[in-house]
Amino acid sequence: MKATVTEPESWKRVISIEIPEEEVQSAFDEKLGKYKKDMKLPGFRPGKVPLSLVKQKYGSAIRAEAIDEPVQKSYREACEQNHINPISPAKVNDLKAAEGEPVSFSIETEVDPDIEIKGYQKLKIKPSPKKIKDSDVDEAVKGLQERFAEFKDVDREAKKGDFIKIEYLKVSIDGEERKDIKNPEYPVELGSENRIKDFDKGIIGHRAGETVNISVKFPKDYQDAQIAGKTGEFEVKIVAVQEKQLPEINEEFIKKLGNFADENALREDIRKNLENEEANKAKNEACDKAIDTLIKDNPFDVPEARIEQFIDYMYQEALRYNRNEAPLSREDVAARYRDTAVRTIKRHRIIDYISQKENIKATQEEVDSHIQKLADMYNQPFDTLKQAFRKNGTTVRIRDDIREQKTLDFLIGEMAPEAIKE
Numbered sequence: 001m002k003a004t005v006t007e008p009e010s011w012k013r014v015i016s017i018e019i020p021e022e023e024v025q026s027a028f029d030e031k032l033g034k035y036k037k038d039m040k041l042p043g044f045r046p047g048k049v050p051l052s053l054v055k056q057k058y059g060s061a062i063r064a065e066a067i068d069e070p071v072q073k074s075y076r077e078a079c080e081q082n083h084i085n086p087i088s089p090a091k092v093n094d095l096k097a098a099e100g101e102p103v104s105f106s107i108e109t110e111v112d113p114d115i116e117i118k119g120y121q122k123l124k125i126k127p128s129p130k131k132i133k134d135s136d137v138d139e140a141v142k143g144l145q146e147r148f149a150e151f152k153d154v155d156r157e158a159k160k161g162d163f164i165k166i167e168y169l170k171v172s173i174d175g176e177e178r179k180d181i182k183n184p185e186y187p188v189e190l191g192s193e194n195r196i197k198d199f200d201k202g203i204i205g206h207r208a209g210e211t212v213n214i215s216v217k218f219p220k221d222y223q224d225a226q227i228a229g230k231t232g233e234f235e236v237k238i239v240a241v242q243e244k245q246l247p248e249i250n251e252e253f254i255k256k257l258g259n260f261a262d263e264n265a266l267r268e269d270i271r272k273n274l275e276n277e278e279a280n281k282a283k284n285e286a287c288d289k290a291i292d293t294l295i296k297d298n299p300f301d302v303p304e305a306r307i308e309q310f311i312d313y314m315y316q317e318a319l320r321y322n323r324n325e326a327p328l329s330r331e332d333v334a335a336r337y338r339d340t341a342v343r344t345i346k347r348h349r350i351i352d353y354i355s356q357k358e359n360i361k362a363t364q365e366e367v368d369s370h371i372q373k374l375a376d377m378y379n380q381p382f383d384t385l386k387q388a389f390r391k392n393g394t395t396v397r398i399r400d401d402i403r404e405q406k407t408l409d410f411l412i413g414e415m416a417p418e419a420i421k422e
Contacts, residue, residue, distance in 0.1 A: 003078040010113035011303035013086075015078045019070050019103040028066040067097050075107050085111055088305035110303040117298045117353045125290045125412055129282035132274045140270045141249065144257060151187055151242040157205050163187035163242040164203060169211065170235040173227055187242055199234070208241045287408040291347050294411075302345050310341035355407045362402035370398050 002018040075090060088110040095105040151163055158164055164187060171181045190200045202214030214234045222228035247253045249263055260266040315333045322328065328336075354360070368382075371389060375382045389395045 001074045001077065003074070003081065005078070005082050005084070010301045011110050012108065013082075013084050013111055014106055014108050015075065015082070015084070016106045017071075017074050017078060017104065019074055021100060021102045023070055024063075024067055024097070024103050027070055028063050031062050031066050063097075063099070067103055070103065071095075071105065078107075084109070087111060087303060110305040112303060112306070112349070113301050115298070115300045115349060115353055117294055117350055117357075119297055120290075120294055120350075120354055120411060123290050123293060123411060125286050125293065127279065127282035127286040127412060127414075129275070129278040132271055132278060136274055137267050137270050140274060141267065142246075145246040145249070145253075148247045148253070148256065149244050150247075152245055153208070153240050154243050155207070156241065157207055158190060158203055158238070158241045160191035160200075160204060162190050163244055164190060165239040165242070166203075167237045167239055168234065169237055170233075172233040174230045187240075189244075202234075203236070203238065206238055208238050211235065211237050283412070283414070286412040290408070290411040291350060294350050295343065295346050298350070300346070300349075302342050306345050307338065307341045310344060311337060314341075351404050351407045354411070355403050358407070358410060360403055360407050360410060362399040362406070366402050367395065367398055370402065371395075 001020070001023075004016045006014045006016070008014060071092070078084070079086060086109040091108040093106045093108060095103070097103045154162070165184070166188075167183050168181055171178045188195070190203060196216055196218070198216045199214055202212055202216075206212050212235075214236060216232040216234065218227050218230050218232060220229040251262075254260050254263060254266050257266060258269070260269065311330070311334045314337045315328070315330045318328045318333055368386070371386050372382055374380075375385045378385075386395075389398070
């Protein structure tokens, strides 16, 4: 076998191969003998069909089969000899297989191009979490109060800030009656940011039990495209006018939230949680900035096969999670996620390159610690879960995730090299 390799693109390899005629002839003769042995034809005993007749009837098919095996074998050998790791199916071109002559052809495949990432030791990108203020804690406490808020009916005219329950008695859009407009399941706040002003004005000043007629001009950018820009006529019954009452921050309320001694303990816990959230947010932003900087400073190609594989995955995910909506076409997914695919693939390759250069790995202690957390979370025995993860491949993914995070930590200076090398 003779094989030469060319690189028309950094991610493409074209392997030109020539197989000696005697190798193909040997494979042909072997298959011809096998077919003769197994063939049954009227007038001949099993295995006694003349070779000339077998060749006459099935020679072309047998030769094509005899050529295919050396082609596959020579391709594998050429890849091994030239350190080619294909990431796409092989595409055979220019096959020449005249009888009595060597078989020649070329095979085109895609590979991950070699890369060299420079400058990752000098990024000087650090997380910059914002300082948590008392006002941030106040806002979080207010959010907790909102979660436990109660709605109390009031016997008065509705005003801005009230919450109302309504029932649609009749709805017309541009003069056409609609019976598919559903009543709100929960109380709605009059005058809130996303409300239609004309509708709320028609409610304000009226009491529970009253029926009002409201004319509404829907904005052109209204979320329901079938209604956007049209005029609606509503006959509405006001079922209830309510005020939202927030619970007082007292001992009873604090005990609902956890085992806190007093309000100061609650606020301190909230502050710590907010600080942790901000620290994680800042860390993720720094990691993203580090990767984006390395992508910009170290341009390299991404094979089309990798992009297509990513888009196939996203398409399957879209089908999986869009059960109640019209599914996106694969073309829609490709248009929407192509840039994401390129960045994700580059991110993976950069992390893989740096982790190898710096010998960054997940230690067994780190893997076991992660599994222990999952065991505690799902109330499973550690050894049972660890064994299951080994069998189904989860342990490999855990190792990869830990290695990735340690590499990102290294890039933003969150961990010294000597602390992450095994």
